Amino acid sequence: xxxxxxxxxxVKDLDESIVFYKKLGYELLDRFSxxxxxWATLKMNNHSLELFQITNNKEKPINHIAYxxxxxxxxxxxxxxxxxxxxxxxxxxxxxxxSFFIEDNxxxxxxxxxxxx
Numbered sequence: 001x002x003x004x005x006x007x008x009x010x011v012k013d014l015d016e017s018i019v020f021y022k023k024l025g026y027e028l029l030d031r032f033s034x035x036x037x038x039w040a041t042l043k044m045n046n047h048s049l050e051l052f053q054i055t056n057n058k059e060k061p062i063n064h065i066a067y068x069x070x071x072x073x074x075x076x077x078x079x080x081x082x083x084x085x086x087x088x089x090x091x092x093x094x095x096x097x098x099s100f101f102i103e104d105n106x107x108x109x110x111x112x113x114x115x116x117x
Contacts (some may be wrong), residue, residue, distance in 0.1 A: 001074050002067040005113055006041075006048035010061035014038050014053040021049060037062070064101065064109035072098075075112055 011017040018028060018040055026042035026049055033039070036059045039052040052062045069075040079088075079102055088100045098114035 001071065001078070002069055002112075003115075004047045005066040005068045005111075006050050008050040008052065008062050008064050008066065008111075010052045010054065010063060012053070014040060014051055017051050017053075018042070021051070064111050066111035066113055068113050068115045070115045072114070079112075 021042050022028065024044075026044045029041045029043050029048070031038070031040045033055065036054070036056060037052045038055055039050060042049045042051065050062075054061070082102070084102050088102075090098060090100045093099060097116060100112055102110050102112065104110055
């Protein structure tokens with residue numbers, strides 16, 4: 001039902017991190033920047049790694065694991081079984097796919113993203 005999509009982490013130095021993860025076998029796909037972050041998307045096999053460097057001192061670190069799902073009803077049942085009762089803040093964003101965040105029992109962010117059909 002769920003497949004790993006990507007892992008997103010904040011890094012101190014984006015250039016150094018890209019070099020490090022390329023040595024692990026990742027391939028650099030894209031690099032972006034805006035007023036808040038510089039980030040890069042790297043790929044290995046069927047998942048991506050998103051590296052974020054904060055470019056201003058106001059932004060919070062980005063750290064989450066993202067999973068793809070294909071069936072809305074199954075994922076809704078899953079999050080209810082996990083005890084997640086909060087109102088989901090569904091967005092489409094850059095992915096142009098239905099997406100929302102939940103937290104695990106330790107407060108770590110998990111993103112669930114509808115698969116492209």
